[in-house]
Amino acid sequence: MEKPPWHILLMEDNAEDRADLRQMLLRGGTRRFRFSEASTGAQGVRKVLALEEGPFDCLLLDYRLPDMDAMEVLAALRNGADMPPCPVVVITGAAVEEGQQLLSAGAQDFIGKRWTGADSLNRAVENAVDRYALQRERLRAEDALRASEERYRALFNSIDAGYAVVEVMFGENGTAVDARYLEVNPSFARQTGLVGAEGQTLHALVPGIETLWVETFGTVALTGVPVRLERFSAVMDRWFDVYAFRLGNAPSPQVAVLFHDTTERKSTEFALIAAKAEAEAANRAKSQFLLNMSHELRSPLSSILGFTQLIESSKPRPTPAQQDSVEQILLAGWYLSGLINELLDFSTIESGKMVLTSRAVSIADVLDDCRALIEPQAQRSGIQIEFPVLAESFLVKADPVRTKQVLINLLTNAIKYNRASGRVDVRCTAAPGQPVRVSVEDTGQGLTPAQLAQLFDPFNRLGQEGSAEPGTGIGLVICQRLVEQMGGRIGVESRPGLGSCFWFELQLAPVPHPSADQRTTD
Secondary structure (H helix, E strand, O other), rough: OOOEEEEEEEEOOOOOOOOOOOOOOOHHOOOOOOEEEOOOOOHHHHHHHHOOOOOOOEEEEEEEEEOEEEHHHHHHOOOOOOOOOOOOOEOOOOOOHHHHHHHHHHHHHOEEOOOOHHHHHHHHHHHHHHHHHHHHHHHHHHHHHHHHHHHHHHHHHOOOEEEEEEEEOOOOOEEEEEEEEEEEEOOOHHHHHHOOOOOHHHHHHHHOHHHHHHHHHHHHHHHHEEEEEEEEEOOOOEEEEEEEEEEOOOOOOOEEEEEEOHHHHHHHHHHHHHHHHHHHHHHHHHHHHHHHHHHHHHHHHHHHHHHHHHHHHHOOOHHHHHHHHHHHHHHHHHHHHHHHHHHHHHHHHOOOOOOOOOOEEEEEHHHHHHHHHHHHHHHHHEEEEEEOOOOOOOOEEOOHHHHHHHHHHHHHHHHOOOOOOOOOEEEEEEOOOOOOOEEEEEOOOOOOOHHOOOOOOOOOOOOOOOOOOOOOOOOOHHHHHHHHHHOOOOEEEOOOOOOEEEEEEEEEEOOOOHHHHHHHHH
């Protein structure tokens, strides 16, 4: 494809000289040209800057024009910029020293009138165009570098983290012995408490500093492998989270260090760890106290119940007044026995001493056993209770005794906190591959969102402390712990005034496969 012609502006006041320049360019090479002319400096400057006939690929400028010389034209063309808008070749009869001034003023080349020929003029134009392109590229690179440095400096000065560039100093045996700070950002002093670091060595800035820091910087400088560490400096009495990486390729001794003072965060962490350990110790002590106290109460209570039962069955029989007292003692004793059992369960669970079995348990059998136990209580309280008729047994992985304990507790609460002539519905559902859910729904007063948030807090009876219904506020907590230890979960949905639905879920047990002997027998 043929190259487009170069557009040349001839700034020459002599018409014959302009004609000679055109002819020399046309005869001196294979490139095609087209020309524009200006007989004064002002006219040429206007054409270049206003692009009246441009743009131009090169400007041939006579050193002396009627109104301006070449230095003035170049200054006008540059208009404060680093370069003129197009390459300039000055035609002059002056000495080489003057030509150097022209190059400094913005011209790309100069050539003397007396030795200008077709070949030399073409070479001067081509050289000027090439040199101009190189100068423009250099300026673009310098601008990009300057912008990059400005961005780096803005980031360097604005980041909250401390940042430093250090030069690692090595001893004769090749080990790192010190590090000199070449550059630090404003956050350095805030993160370290050290001022005036630039130019100083680490040992001079922090006498007695641990060797770990210099050794770390030396390793990064030698290997080029970045290092991330969090360490405590006893000398500075601060924790630092540090990321160090080498600047440049080996064997560059310069290492960049980005760091944060984490002393406050570490102090908080240590305080939380200590508080957690203290709370766990207190909880263990509390659980052990409850365990011991429950055992201590059980022995005298057993004696009280035993002797009361002997009095009840003794001869002669107690008088009616005495019988009332005996029944009150037995009622209170059995209630107290139940409370002690709950405390024993709770303290055993909290101390981590509760051992549960895990085997395939039939939910249908659990429901049948619980129904037999709970229906008399429901009848005495005037509560209608409905159990589901299951088409299958629903085998779950659980402890059978504890599963019954959980369900009995939920049923007992549904009866105790129901309304007069209320209702309790027991349901059992299980989608294929999903846990088995057993739910107990009552028609009681329901729970508010605030009460639901405190439902599983130990010893919290949710405002029922003054009611006629006895309790300790740990029954549901025990249920929650037992279900979770069996790999399940427990929850509740409730609406004030409409009742509550407590439920628990347990994982399905693997279906047992018949043995070879059983298959043969079948």
